[in-house]
Amino acid sequence: MATVEVSHLKKAFGPTQAVADVSFAVEKGEIFGLLGPNGAGKTTSIRLMLDIFQPDAGTVSILDGPMTEAKKNRIGYMPEERGLYQEMPLEACLIYLATLKGLSKTDARRRLQPYLEHFDLAQHRAKKVKELSKGMQQKAQIISTVLHEPEILIMDEPFSGLDPVNTQLAKDLMLELHRRGVTIIMSTHIMHQVEELCNRIVLINQGRNVLYGDLAQIRREHSGHAVRVKVDGELPALAGVQAVTPHNDALQLTLDQQTSPQEILQQLVSQHCAIEQFEIALPSLDEIFIQVVSEQ
Amino acid sequence: MSKVWLVAEQQFRKDVFKRSFIVAIVAMPLFLGFIIVMGLLSARMQQQTTALGYVDPGHVLTQQPAASNDNVTLTRFASAAEARAALDAEQIDAYYALPADYPHSRQVQLVVGSQLDNAAVQAFSELVRFNLLAGQEEQVAARAQAGPEIVILATANNRALPLGAPGLGLFLPVLVAMLFAFLVMTVAATLMESLAAEKQNRTIEIVVSSISPGQMMAGKILGVMGMALLLAASWIGILLAFAWIGAHVLGWGWLQTITVNGRDLALLILVLVPSFLCLAALMVALGATVVDTQEAQQIGAVAFMIIFVPIYLFFLFANDPNGPLAIAASLFPLTAVTTLAVRSIFMEVPTAQFIASALVALVCGLALVWLAGKLFRANMLRYGQRLQLGRLGRKGAKA
Numbered sequence: 162m163a164t165v166e167v168s169h170l171k172k173a174f175g176p177t178q179a180v181a182d183v184s185f186a187v188e189k190g191e192i193f194g195l196l197g198p199n200g201a202g203k204t205t206s207i208r209l210m211l212d213i214f215q216p217d218a219g220t221v222s223i224l225d226g227p228m229t230e231a232k233k234n235r236i237g238y239m240p241e242e243r244g245l246y247q248e249m250p251l252e253a254c255l256i257y258l259a260t261l262k263g264l265s266k267t268d269a270r271r272r273l274q275p276y277l278e279h280f281d282l283a284q285h286r287a288k289k290v291k292e293l294s295k296g297m298q299q300k301a302q303i304i305s306t307v308l309h310e311p312e313i314l315i316m317d318e319p320f321s322g323l324d325p326v327n328t329q330l331a332k333d334l335m336l337e338l339h340r341r342g343v344t345i346i347m348s349t350h351i352m353h354q355v356e357e358l359c360n361r362i363v364l365i366n367q368g369r370n371v372l373y374g375d376l377a378q379i380r381r382e383h384s385g386h387a388v389r390v391k392v393d394g395e396l397p398a399l400a401g402v403q404a405v406t407p408h409n410d411a412l413q414l415t416l417d418q419q420t421s422p423q424e425i426l427q428q429l430v431s432q433h434c435a436i437e438q439f440e441i442a443l444p445s446l447d448e449i450f451i452q453v454v455s456e457q
Numbered sequence: 458m459s460k461v462w463l464v465a466e467q468q469f470r471k472d473v474f475k476r477s478f479i480v481a482i483v484a485m486p487l488f489l490g491f492i493i494v495m496g497l498l499s500a501r502m503q504q505q506t507t508a509l510g511y512v513d514p515g516h517v518l519t520q521q522p523a524a525s526n527d528n529v530t531l532t533r534f535a536s537a538a539e540a541r542a543a544l545d546a547e548q549i550d551a552y553y554a555l556p557a558d559y560p561h562s563r564q565v566q567l568v569v570g571s572q573l574d575n576a577a578v579q580a581f582s583e584l585v586r587f588n589l590l591a592g593q594e595e596q597v598a599a600r601a602q603a604g605p606e607i608v609i610l611a612t613a614n615n616r617a618l619p620l621g622a623p624g625l626g627l628f629l630p631v632l633v634a635m636l637f638a639f640l641v642m643t644v645a646a647t648l649m650e651s652l653a654a655e656k657q658n659r660t661i662e663i664v665v666s667s668i669s670p671g672q673m674m675a676g677k678i679l680g681v682m683g684m685a686l687l688l689a690a691s692w693i694g695i696l697l698a699f700a701w702i703g704a705h706v707l708g709w710g711w712l713q714t715i716t717v718n719g720r721d722l723a724l725l726i727l728v729l730v731p732s733f734l735c736l737a738a739l740m741v742a743l744g745a746t747v748v749d750t751q752e753a754q755q756i757g758a759v760a761f762m763i764i765f766v767p768i769y770l771f772f773l774f775a776n777d778p779n780g781p782l783a784i785a786a787s788l789f790p791l792t793a794v795t796t797l798a799v800r801s802i803f804m805e806v807p808t809a810q811f812i813a814s815a816l817v818a819l820v821c822g823l824a825l826v827w828l829a830g831k832l833f834r835a836n837m838l839r840y841g842q843r844l845q846l847g848r849l850g851r852k853g854a855k856a
Contacts, residue, residue: 211666230460230669238666244659248471260463261667305663 162225164189164313164344170209170219172202179205180216181368187346187361192339194359194376195348196446198454202368203348204241207317211238224312234263237311241318241348243302247291251282254290255305262309269308276304280330299327303334314338314345320354332358352446362446364453371453380443383452387415388422391438392429399428413442460668464676465683472647472684481643482691489699507577508532510540510552515559522587522602529580544570553581560589615805627802629717630725634798636689637729638764644685644733645740646757651677652744652833653752661837670834678737721801724811728793731818735790736764738825742832767795778803784810790818 163186172180180202187193197203208214210221212228224232246254252273259269277283280300285293293301299322307314319335320328335345335358349355355362355376362379364372372379390396391411401420406413414425422441429436444452472478510532511518518533532549534540540552551569556562565585567573583602590598609618618627655661664673703709743756767774767786774783778800786796787806793814800806 212669213662213665230672233667236666238663240659240662240666242659242662244663246660247658257463257467258663258667261460261664 163187163222164224165193165210165346166220166222167206167210168220168222170206170221171217172205172209172214173217178368180209183219183363183365183368183370185363185370185373187344189344190339190342191360192335192345192347192358194355194362195346195365196350196352196355196362196372196450197348197365198350198450201365203350203365204317206365207238207315207346207348211236211315234309235312237262237306237309237314239302239306239314239316239319241321243299243322245290245298245301245305247289249290250287251290251293251301252277252286255301255308258305259308262311264309272308272310273304276308280304295322296324296327299323300330303327303331307334307338312343314343316345316347318349319347320349320351352450356446364450366454372449376446379449380446383449384441384443385415386418387413387442388425389413389438389440389442390425390429390436393435393437397429397432397434399425401425408442411438461672461676461679464664464668464673465679468651468677468680469683471651472681473687478684478688481688485692486695486699489695493699505574506530507551507574507580508549509573509577509581510534510543510549511581512537512540512552512554513559515555515557517555517559518584518588520588520591522583526576526580529577531580531584541568544568551577611804616803618803627718630721630798630801631795633722633725633729634795636692637733637794638761639692640685640689641733641736641764642757642761643688644681645737646754646761647681647684648677648737649740649744649747649757650754651681652741653747656837665837670837671830674741674830674833718801721806724806724808725794725797725801728797728811728815728818731815731822732790732794734822735818735825738822738829739791742825742829744833746832746836763791764795767792767799771799774799775803778806787814788817790814790821793818 165187167186168184170180170183171178183202183206185193185195195203195206205214209216209219210223210228211233212221221228224235245251246257249257252270255273256266256269259273260266264272274283277286280303282293282297282300282304285297290298290301306316314335316335319331323331335347339345347355347358359376361375362372363370389408389411390413396405396412399414401417401424402414403417404415406415416422416425426436426439429439505528507529509529512534514536521531532543534543534552537552537554540549540554543549544552547570550571551567551573554566554568556564556566559565586602590601593601610616611618655664668676740757747756770782770786774780774786774796777783783796783800786792787800787810789796797806797811797814
């Protein structure tokens, strides 16, 4: 059974239909991408999953059933709009947030120590949050999300506002948690991050599913009948090629329906071309995203 | 530990361990002390020694009463001419001239250089009365010397109002109402600011992903109430200490004879509890609609002016304590406690009116709690945006 299963969710705010029909399932231990342009309904979908909002229709099953107060302790959530208690000392703030996730103060303090050291915050533990730099506060925010060792990690635009160093720290942490079997759902509209981290995705637009499934499969499904080739010298005339277009420093060959990529490769070899690059032309997620959203 | 208690503890610590709380505790005795010291200084400054002369050719004023005002000196002159000379020489401030047949005529002439204070007039009256009563029995003389004791009995209102110096006990319900108003102000304003701060700090979404909004609200209310009770206990303790010092060290009689009207206090507390609920819920509802803490403070200040409206209408209620305006203000939850307290000075407010006020406050309080919950859930994640009431429609209300 899926760790998270969302089925036909609907949510409106007054006249605005924030989520019209969103469904997806997230398997245990995977990194799942919740994608969509700004205003697509990603954040609302997450809030519906977390029972912060109640759906107008549809169901959410999380950790084998509806959300309960006890299950909230097993979930880590980093919202897009982040914040910590500015007037509190850093350590007290993180311990308080961890106790709200079910940890005792003693356990929270014990678990916090290595995180503070790992993120270079140990010497700032007694400072008020407002006295820390923005980067330090971002690191503290990441700690508060994972300190209670959640089974599911939900991150809304996890790298938004992070500098490159903290972005890498966050990525490393996500991959480490993934290795430990934590299920991760990340919502974003930055596609290359998804390509780098996610196994499966759902793309929503205007509150509805438009793409859903395995990332590699989606790319294959959206690939045209084309190959990308780079040869030393001029490309010879090839049978079965409809069009040749430049693509970065290579050429993209659009093939007719009867010609396979293998036949093109055979032709190149038989003509003694020095092949530097030959690959099936798979579209990037960015291209798929723009294509699908434009079609909508 | 329950998450509600965790939130309550966090809120309590945040509110108590800050400078403004210490200032709030210290401000009360400082304010009281300031009033007392200013009162004493003012009384002392008003005290002046008056030299008063009198001419008594009929020898009526032959004896001096045992207790006399130390600030008034009385000097006998043999003739009006001597007294006038002393007045002109500014040796005395004024003199009384009694005619030789004063026991029959009861006429007396007062010659004043400038203004004469009441203490001097009273001292001379006491001297005359004492001597005229010299031949009477001791008890009769003492009663006549004490003068009239007027108590206004408002039989229709079941109230006895002593003329001159009404007891502090009469004003006790108003003091309780004032304490209530300050507590509500403190609790609700702190609560409203706290909710606005959660939004401003962007911590609210993290918190409501760990606990329900209802739990968060309950925890915050408990924490703020704990702070308010500590503040109230401190103030009551300080007031009692002042009362004890006033009664036993300074010997202030009016503090020794306080009588408490248990019925009025008990009925007032009956109204006070649902009114508190009503006001706290109102502040939560307002807190949900504001954008930041500054706006919360401004709205809170306006809202609480309403609580004090009955104090501004004190004389109107004194003239007609059971009039339509007084009854209407008693039924309006925001003004009920203060109005009933003020009316209780002048009349025994019917029990049915107290119960009606309590019921209205309870119904309004529950309705406001419901509304506050809806407003809070609908608006808690609208950062930097004002609430649109249209969102409270059927679908929005499910948020």
